Amino acid sequence: MTVAPAVPEIVEEEIESAIDSRNEALATLRELGPPDLVHLVKQTVKSGGRQNGVYHHVTGIDASSSASLAAYVNTLTYAPSDKTQKVISGLYCCYNAFSRLDMRVDVKIPGGVESYCIDERGDKRVTSDALWLETFLCGVLRAYSYADDGSGDSIKKIIGVRRFDPIVNTEIEHKFLEAAERLFFKGWQLGSDPEIQVPNLVSNHLTTGLMNYIHTTGRYASGINLFEKLRTRDMEVSSLLARVLISADEEVQAVKLLHDAVNELPMDYSLLNCQAGFCQSKGRLDWALECAKRSVTAAPSEFGTWAKLAEIYVGLEQWDLALLTLNSCPMFTYQDKDAPRMPEPARVMLPILPETMLDELDDSQAYDNELVHPSLRKLHAASYKGTFLTAYSLLTLITSKIGWDQLLKIRSQVFVMEEEYRSEKTGAPRQTSPSKNASTTALRGQSPSPGMNGKMIDPEDGETLNELVSDGESIEHTHDTASTAETAVAEEPLNGGPDHAIMDADKSIEKPEHTVTTEEAKADNEDADPSHNSYTHFHNKRLCERWLDNLFMVLYEDLRIYTIWRTDMARSAADASSPRTAKSSFNKSAEEWEILGELADRLHHPVEAVEAYQHCLRVRFSPKAMRGVMGFYEKTARHGDVLQAMIRLIAWQYRWYSEFSPDLLRTVRKLIENEGAVKxxxxxxxxxxxxxxxxxxHRYVELCATFRSNGSDG
Known part of the structure; x- marks a missing residue:
C-alpha cells in the first residue's frame, strides 16, 4: 500500500490569520468555493513552550460528517520527523456551496470535537444531517474541479494543496451518486463552467462533476442508472443520459432516446447540441448542420451553440460562414475558480517523501535564472481561457487548414475593412443596393458569392450597413490591438538565431489590416455627411466584433513567432556541420522550449510541438512538456511510451502532494482497456x-481493478 503524500506547512505570522482571511472571503465566494482549509496550532514540547499556527489546503477528504473530518485532523497529530513540537488543536473548514456556509470541525488535543458552521456574516450556526450531505457532495465536486490534469498548472497555482481521490471504492461511489440524485435539482445553484451564460438543470458544476467522474472511471452503468431515474422526473435530463450512452457504446439506444426527447422538447438546445455532436462524429455534417442551426435558434445567447455551428462549418470547409458564425458568438468574461486568498506567510515548508524522490524529476531550480526571450513572454494567446480560448482554437484550426493568406482574403470578403470604409466614407455617393442581414447569413446557410472585383454580391433584400449601424451595436475600436502586436515584435532573434529569420518571417506572414468595429461605424455615422450615407462597396458585409479583430492580431503574432522559430530550426539543421552555429541556435532555456511547444500546439502542429517539448525535457523535467509528449503518444498508439511518461507524471504529482489526477487515471484506464491490466x-x-x-x-492500476474497468481482469 502506498503512503500518503507529505504534509506541506505554511507558517503564519500571526496565529489564526489564515482563518480570519477565510472568514472575510466567505461573502465573496461565487461557486464551489476554495479547497478545504486545515489549520493546526503547534506548541513546543517544553512546558509553556511557544505556539505557532500552520495550515495547508486539501481536497478529496470525506466530508459527510464531523467525525470523518476530525479523523483527518487526528492523522496530522503524529509527525515522526518533528519531535520538538506537538499539535494541541486543529480546525477543519469545508465550504458548503449549496447553503453558502463554511462547515467547521474544531478538534482539541487532548479533548473533544465541536462542529458548527459559519455564514457569510460570520455568525455561528448549528449543523444538520442535510447540511453535511450537501457538504459531502461539494467536497467531491471540488476534488474534481481543483484536480490537476497532469501538466502541473493547477498544482503550481495554489501552493501547498494535498489532493486525494474522493471516491476510492464502489461504496463511496454509491454514497456520492445517492447524494447527487437527492440534490440534483438544486445543482444550478452551484454555478457553471465559464462557457455557460446561465446555469441550468443540465449545465452546472454538479452535472460537470458527474460527467467527469463517469468518464474518468468508466462507470457508465452507474451513470446510466442515475440519469434514467432522474429522467422520469424531468425530460431535460435526456441530454445527459444520451451522452453517457454514447460514451458507453450504446449508440442505438442513445439515438432512440434523442429522437423521443427531441419530439417532446423540440427547442431544448442541450439535446440539439448532443444530436449535432453525434452526427458530426459519424461524418454526417449535413445532418449535424441542421441540428446545430436549430440549437442556435433555441439558445442564441449561449456560446456553446454558436461554437458548435462554427465547428461544423469548418468541417464543411465553408470558411466564410465559419467566420461569420464565430463573429456572432456571445463572449463571456472568464470567471476563475474560488481560489483562497491568504496573508503573507512567515515561511513555507514543502517536505518531500523519500518514496517520491527521483533525480530526473528534480525541477526545484526550474524557474531560477531561466532567461526567456521577451517576444515569447508577450504571446497573449497563452493566457486565453473560457470562451476566448475556444474561439481562438477555432480560428487557428481554420488557419491550419487554409493558410494565413487565404484566411485574410476571406476575412476581407465578409468583414468591412478599415481602409475601404474610410475610402467609401470620403468618396462620392453611390446608389444603394439591397442586401441581406449578414448576422443571419450563417443560420440561413447560404454563402454570398464573390463578384468579379472581390466584392460580395447577394440579391436578397435585408439590412444595409447603415441600418446595422443605427441599431446601436457597440464595440470599441481596435487601434490598441495593433500597438499590442507591434510592441511584441522582437528587435533581436529568438535566443541567438539568425537575424534574417525575423525579416523572412515578417515577409512571409502578412500583417492583417484592421476591420471596422460597430462602435466606430456608429460614431462616424452620427456626424457623417448625409450625401455619403450609401456605402455600397460593402453593403452586405458584417461589422467585425472587437474581440475577433483582436484575435486576428494575436494570431498574427503567434504565426510570426512560430515562423521565426521554424526558420531558425531549418537553418540550424542545414548548418549542423558548424558546431558553433548549432550551439547558438539550440541555446534555449527549458521554459522557452515549453512556450514554443505550447505555441505549436495552439497552431495545430503536433509534431513540431512534440519536438519542442522533447528539447525541454532534455534540459530539465517539465510536467507540462511531459504531458504534451504523452498526449502525442496516446494519439499515435505508442502505449509503452505513454506508460513511461505516465510513471514520471504520477511520481511528480505525488511529490507535490497530489495522489489523484482524473486525467491520468483516465489514461491508465484506457491503456488497460487496450492492453490489459497484466501487460x-x-x-x-x-x-x-x-x-x-x-x-x-500500480495504485492507479489497482483503482481501475476496484471499479472493474474493462481489461482489468487480464
Whole structure:
C-alpha cells in the first residue's frame, strides 16, 4: 500500500490569520468555493513552550460528517520527523456551496470535537444531517474541479494543496451518486463552467462533476442508472443520459432516446447540441448542420451553440460562414475558480517523501535564472481561457487548414475593412443596393458569392450597413490591438538565431489590416455627411466584433513567432556541420522550449510541438512538456511510451502532494482497456526505476481493478 503524500506547512505570522482571511472571503465566494482549509496550532514540547499556527489546503477528504473530518485532523497529530513540537488543536473548514456556509470541525488535543458552521456574516450556526450531505457532495465536486490534469498548472497555482481521490471504492461511489440524485435539482445553484451564460438543470458544476467522474472511471452503468431515474422526473435530463450512452457504446439506444426527447422538447438546445455532436462524429455534417442551426435558434445567447455551428462549418470547409458564425458568438468574461486568498506567510515548508524522490524529476531550480526571450513572454494567446480560448482554437484550426493568406482574403470578403470604409466614407455617393442581414447569413446557410472585383454580391433584400449601424451595436475600436502586436515584435532573434529569420518571417506572414468595429461605424455615422450615407462597396458585409479583430492580431503574432522559430530550426539543421552555429541556435532555456511547444500546439502542429517539448525535457523535467509528449503518444498508439511518461507524471504529482489526477487515471484506464491490466503491470514493473516510484503507478492500476474497468481482469 502506498503512503500518503507529505504534509506541506505554511507558517503564519500571526496565529489564526489564515482563518480570519477565510472568514472575510466567505461573502465573496461565487461557486464551489476554495479547497478545504486545515489549520493546526503547534506548541513546543517544553512546558509553556511557544505556539505557532500552520495550515495547508486539501481536497478529496470525506466530508459527510464531523467525525470523518476530525479523523483527518487526528492523522496530522503524529509527525515522526518533528519531535520538538506537538499539535494541541486543529480546525477543519469545508465550504458548503449549496447553503453558502463554511462547515467547521474544531478538534482539541487532548479533548473533544465541536462542529458548527459559519455564514457569510460570520455568525455561528448549528449543523444538520442535510447540511453535511450537501457538504459531502461539494467536497467531491471540488476534488474534481481543483484536480490537476497532469501538466502541473493547477498544482503550481495554489501552493501547498494535498489532493486525494474522493471516491476510492464502489461504496463511496454509491454514497456520492445517492447524494447527487437527492440534490440534483438544486445543482444550478452551484454555478457553471465559464462557457455557460446561465446555469441550468443540465449545465452546472454538479452535472460537470458527474460527467467527469463517469468518464474518468468508466462507470457508465452507474451513470446510466442515475440519469434514467432522474429522467422520469424531468425530460431535460435526456441530454445527459444520451451522452453517457454514447460514451458507453450504446449508440442505438442513445439515438432512440434523442429522437423521443427531441419530439417532446423540440427547442431544448442541450439535446440539439448532443444530436449535432453525434452526427458530426459519424461524418454526417449535413445532418449535424441542421441540428446545430436549430440549437442556435433555441439558445442564441449561449456560446456553446454558436461554437458548435462554427465547428461544423469548418468541417464543411465553408470558411466564410465559419467566420461569420464565430463573429456572432456571445463572449463571456472568464470567471476563475474560488481560489483562497491568504496573508503573507512567515515561511513555507514543502517536505518531500523519500518514496517520491527521483533525480530526473528534480525541477526545484526550474524557474531560477531561466532567461526567456521577451517576444515569447508577450504571446497573449497563452493566457486565453473560457470562451476566448475556444474561439481562438477555432480560428487557428481554420488557419491550419487554409493558410494565413487565404484566411485574410476571406476575412476581407465578409468583414468591412478599415481602409475601404474610410475610402467609401470620403468618396462620392453611390446608389444603394439591397442586401441581406449578414448576422443571419450563417443560420440561413447560404454563402454570398464573390463578384468579379472581390466584392460580395447577394440579391436578397435585408439590412444595409447603415441600418446595422443605427441599431446601436457597440464595440470599441481596435487601434490598441495593433500597438499590442507591434510592441511584441522582437528587435533581436529568438535566443541567438539568425537575424534574417525575423525579416523572412515578417515577409512571409502578412500583417492583417484592421476591420471596422460597430462602435466606430456608429460614431462616424452620427456626424457623417448625409450625401455619403450609401456605402455600397460593402453593403452586405458584417461589422467585425472587437474581440475577433483582436484575435486576428494575436494570431498574427503567434504565426510570426512560430515562423521565426521554424526558420531558425531549418537553418540550424542545414548548418549542423558548424558546431558553433548549432550551439547558438539550440541555446534555449527549458521554459522557452515549453512556450514554443505550447505555441505549436495552439497552431495545430503536433509534431513540431512534440519536438519542442522533447528539447525541454532534455534540459530539465517539465510536467507540462511531459504531458504534451504523452498526449502525442496516446494519439499515435505508442502505449509503452505513454506508460513511461505516465510513471514520471504520477511520481511528480505525488511529490507535490497530489495522489489523484482524473486525467491520468483516465489514461491508465484506457491503456488497460487496450492492453490489459497484466501487460500494463508488467511494463511498469520492468521499468528501471525505484520500486516506491513504480508502486505509485500500480495504485492507479489497482483503482481501475476496484471499479472493474474493462481489461482489468487480464
Amino acid at each position: 500494463v503491470r508488467s511494463i511498469v514493473q520492468a521499468t528501471s526505476l525505484p520500486q516506491a516510484v513504480l508502486d505509485l503507478t
